[in-house]
Amino acid sequence: MADATVTGGMPAGLGARGAAATPGPMVAADGTPLKASLARSLRRQKMRALLLIAPLLLFIVVSFVLPIGDMLLRSVQNGIVPDTLPRTVVALRDDPAEVPGEAVFEALYADLVVAEEYKVHTQLGSRLNYEMGGASSMFRGAGRAVGRFGTDIYAEQFEDADPALVDPARWAVWMADPAVREALPRTADAYDAWAGFTAELGGDDPAAEELGDVVYAALYRDLASGAQAPGLPAVDVAGFESVSLRDEFIADDAGWGEPAIWDLLRTFSPRVTAGYYLNAVDLQMGPDGVEMRPEGDRIYLQLFVRTMILSVTITATCILLGYPVAFLLASLPMRSANLLMILVLLPFWTSLLVRTSAWKVLLQQQGVINDLLVWAGLIGNDGRLALINNQTGTIIAMTHILLPFMILPLYSVMKGIPPTYVRAAKSLGANDWTAFWRVYFPQSIPGIGAGSILVFILAIGYYITPELVGGTKGVFISNRIAYHISDSLNWGLAAALGTILLAVVLLLYWAYDRMVGIDNVKLGG
Amino acid sequence: MALPSYASTGQRVWHYAFRVICGLILFYLIAPLLVVVPLSFNAQDFFTFTPEMLRLDPAGYSLEHYRDFFTNVDWQGPLWNSLAIAPVATLLAVALGTLAAVGLSQSHVPFKRAIMAILISPMIVPLIISAAGMYFFYSRIGLQGTYWGVVLAHAALGIPFVIITVTATLVGFDKSLTRAAASLGAGPMRTFWTVQMPLILPGVISGALFAFITSFDEVVVVMFLGAAGQKTLPWQMFIGLREQISPTILAAATVLIAVSILLLAALELLRRRNERLRGLTPN
Numbered sequence: 120m121a122d123a124t125v126t127g128g129m130p131a132g133l134g135a136r137g138a139a140a141t142p143g144p145m146v147a148a149d150g151t152p153l154k155a156s157l158a159r160s161l162r163r164q165k166m167r168a169l170l171l172i173a174p175l176l177l178f179i180v181v182s183f184v185l186p187i188g189d190m191l192l193r194s195v196q197n198g199i200v201p202d203t204l205p206r207t208v209v210a211l212r213d214d215p216a217e218v219p220g221e222a223v224f225e226a227l228y229a230d231l232v233v234a235e236e237y238k239v240h241t242q243l244g245s246r247l248n249y250e251m252g253g254a255s256s257m258f259r260g261a262g263r264a265v266g267r268f269g270t271d272i273y274a275e276q277f278e279d280a281d282p283a284l285v286d287p288a289r290w291a292v293w294m295a296d297p298a299v300r301e302a303l304p305r306t307a308d309a310y311d312a313w314a315g316f317t318a319e320l321g322g323d324d325p326a327a328e329e330l331g332d333v334v335y336a337a338l339y340r341d342l343a344s345g346a347q348a349p350g351l352p353a354v355d356v357a358g359f360e361s362v363s364l365r366d367e368f369i370a371d372d373a374g375w376g377e378p379a380i381w382d383l384l385r386t387f388s389p390r391v392t393a394g395y396y397l398n399a400v401d402l403q404m405g406p407d408g409v410e411m412r413p414e415g416d417r418i419y420l421q422l423f424v425r426t427m428i429l430s431v432t433i434t435a436t437c438i439l440l441g442y443p444v445a446f447l448l449a450s451l452p453m454r455s456a457n458l459l460m461i462l463v464l465l466p467f468w469t470s471l472l473v474r475t476s477a478w479k480v481l482l483q484q485q486g487v488i489n490d491l492l493v494w495a496g497l498i499g500n501d502g503r504l505a506l507i508n509n510q511t512g513t514i515i516a517m518t519h520i521l522l523p524f525m526i527l528p529l530y531s532v533m534k535g536i537p538p539t540y541v542r543a544a545k546s547l548g549a550n551d552w553t554a555f556w557r558v559y560f561p562q563s564i565p566g567i568g569a570g571s572i573l574v575f576i577l578a579i580g581y582y583i584t585p586e587l588v589g590g591t592k593g594v595f596i597s598n599r600i601a602y603h604i605s606d607s608l609n610w611g612l613a614a615a616l617g618t619i620l621l622a623v624v625l626l627l628y629w630a631y632d633r634m635v636g637i638d639n640v641k642l643g644g
Numbered sequence: 645m646a647l648p649s650y651a652s653t654g655q656r657v658w659h660y661a662f663r664v665i666c667g668l669i670l671f672y673l674i675a676p677l678l679v680v681v682p683l684s685f686n687a688q689d690f691f692t693f694t695p696e697m698l699r700l701d702p703a704g705y706s707l708e709h710y711r712d713f714f715t716n717v718d719w720q721g722p723l724w725n726s727l728a729i730a731p732v733a734t735l736l737a738v739a740l741g742t743l744a745a746v747g748l749s750q751s752h753v754p755f756k757r758a759i760m761a762i763l764i765s766p767m768i769v770p771l772i773i774s775a776a777g778m779y780f781f782y783s784r785i786g787l788q789g790t791y792w793g794v795v796l797a798h799a800a801l802g803i804p805f806v807i808i809t810v811t812a813t814l815v816g817f818d819k820s821l822t823r824a825a826a827s828l829g830a831g832p833m834r835t836f837w838t839v840q841m842p843l844i845l846p847g848v849i850s851g852a853l854f855a856f857i858t859s860f861d862e863v864v865v866v867m868f869l870g871a872a873g874q875k876t877l878p879w880q881m882f883i884g885l886r887e888q889i890s891p892t893i894l895a896a897a898t899v900l901i902a903v904s905i906l907l908l909a910a911l912e913l914l915r916r917r918n919e920r921l922r923g924l925t926p927n
Binding site: 170175178188471473479 | 663665676677740741747751754761762766768769770774776777778781782784797799861868881882889900904
């Protein structure tokens with residue numbers, strides 16, 4: 120800092136006129152121009168500051184920011200359909216019919232044979248079941264059925280035509296030949312998949328194992344569409360008996376003949392989906408674009424609205440209860456204010472679970488408050504109030520928990536209001552109410568703003584207290600997010616709901632930063 | 645706010661009514677904690693005052709629930725887990741947080757606002773969202789269900805408090821003291837440890853207390869990130885409250901209230917010391 124010494128006595132201005140008045144550019148002790156020297160020193164200071172911050176920044180990015188990013192990614196990520204049914208997804212692209220034709224069913228057959236071996240079709244089924252009831256059982260059933268489909272007739276017919284066609288060793292040679300692979304694309308694909316799971320799951324050599332029906336079905340399809348493969352024995356498949364996979368699937372479950380499942384597969388074909396977000400606001404992708412979900416399935420909008428209403432109610436109650444207390448604390452002499460402050464700070468420092476359990480004990484039907492009311496004769500013994508497991512319970516307990524977050528910022532703002540203004544107003548003839556309302560109150564509004572945003576931000580994300588005292592009517596959106604993570608395992612939907620909540624909170628955070636400044640947050644007075 | 649001698653009757657009534665209202669609100673704040681303490685000595689497995697207790701009959705009171713708390717492995721395991729997680733998370737948060745707060749208090753910090761916003765964000769983002777994101781991400785990298793996963797997460801949650809308290813102390817720090825140390829030949833490390841650190845220590849300690857209580861009280865993140873081996877005290881209380889509410893919870897709650905009274909007293913002493921050091925005496 121002290122390494123830049125000004126030569127030439129006068130601290131001349133750096134403007135054009137100043138430069139003209141001095142004999143030459145100012146230089147530091149080591150001869151470099153002062154400007155460059157100062158810039159270097161400033162750069163060094165900045166670097167040092169950043170180096171001090173870097174470890175923590177890195178830590179927070181890895182332990183906190185990346186996880187949040189992962190959640191955002193999961194809310195749009197949708198690999199399960201294209202990963203499990205890759206051939207079907209491609210085939211569906213070329214078939215716009217409501218219930219697609221044979222080609223798509225053949226692709227689905229090949230996909231399901233592979234998926235069944237890897238046991239992943241049930242995962243897909245349970246995932247799609249969130250969107251359409253019954254999808255799970257369709258996939259489970261189809262997974263069992265593909266092994267029994269009538270596709271075994273192809274192997275017999277090919278063997279009758281030329282026994283070489285069922286020789287695994289020859290197949291291994293053919294399938295290594297690029298010319299054959301090019302001529303029989305479907306067969307090559309089916310063979311690769313079959314060879315893949317045979318080697319990987321069974322640990323067998325594909326060149327020595329009897330080929331799966333899925334390969335012969337693909338070969339029939341390739342040859343029937345007129346393919347000529349070099350090296351393979353010539354077979355005329357025109358006289359072959361064939362089997363319609365479409366009929367086989369529909370015979371297994373009539374659902375495959377309905378448009379619903381195909382709409383669903385088309386919707387979830389892209390790897391990036393807005394499906395979770397649509398679901399999170401009670402919308403769905405219908406045949407004619409976005410539409411509302413059926414009346415009975417709409418829960419999230421209502422839950423968001425309830426979360427908002429309860430949070431606003433709690434914030435308002437906090438203002439109502441916090442303002443008088445902060446006012447009293449700010450106007451009392453320091454010593455008694457500090458004493459009363461303990462009553463505010465002790466709950467603030469007590470474990471959230473302790474306060475929640477206290478309310479659970481107090482608010483029960485056989486709890487202290489009801490006992491007290493019965494004893495006082497205000498209510499009859501059979502008319503005990505339901506104070507818990509409903510919205511009342513949530514509001515009472517959460518107001519109690521968040522009240523210190525309102526009182527503390529209000530108090531620090533009120534401490535800064537000079538009492539002279541109110542005195543001046545009174546001396547000019549204002550009565551107590553006018554002096555308060557027109558002079559004191561407007562000056563305390565920043566405190567109300569800061570406290571309200573803080574309480575509101577904390578309230579809309581609450582999970583523990585509503586879970587324990589809220590019953591079914593008093594729960595928040597957070598409880599639904601937790602449910603989807605740990606119980607229903609619909610992580611994509613949990614991530615979408617979380618992202619929406621996060622967006623609301625960040626918006627408020629930004630507002631708070633503009634209004635109060637993040638670095639002005641006060642903790643505990 | 646003393647009442648002037650010329651106050652009218654209306655003003656007098658309002659003055660006392662206002663104090664009564666404030667008294668009721670403060671009662672609402674403190675009463676739940678006060679009710680829990682005597683109930684935890686209940687000899688019965690009830691969550692309300694029994695007639696014996698109201699008569700102040702010694703037979704109505706017992707230490708049974710405390711005995712259960714201090715001997716039952718269902719409670720002791722979580723207690724020790726909490727004590728194994730919170731101090732390590734606190735240490736991590738304080739070490740990194742203090743370093744960064746010193747960096748942030750320099751006069752020229754590029755992107756200061758953005759950096760500050762990122763560092764404070766774990767305090768602002770709802771816990772359920774942090775828990776969800778950490779659960780997804782930590783399972784990818786194999787930290788889910790491990791001790792270190794919980795410690796890292798708790799350290800991240802405690803850092804904003806360290807940053808806030810330490811930067812607040814640094815605002816009142818006289819920079820000419822470090823310059824004086826430097827001019828007398830002390831290197832940056834020596835200046836920091838012998839001049840700056842003793843002066844900002846109250847802020848560092850109160851930040852540490854905040855970080856400790858954040859980890860010690862935290863339940864949402866640990867429920868998602870932890871396995872059964874990391875079950876903490878608040879987690880056990882949560883399970884107790886949701887499934888089989890047993891009066892031992894009240895004994896646990898009373899112990900925790902005692903812990904928070906100790907923490908509050910420690911903080912108050914630190915605040916006074918800090919003000920004295922800055923030459924601002926209270927009163």
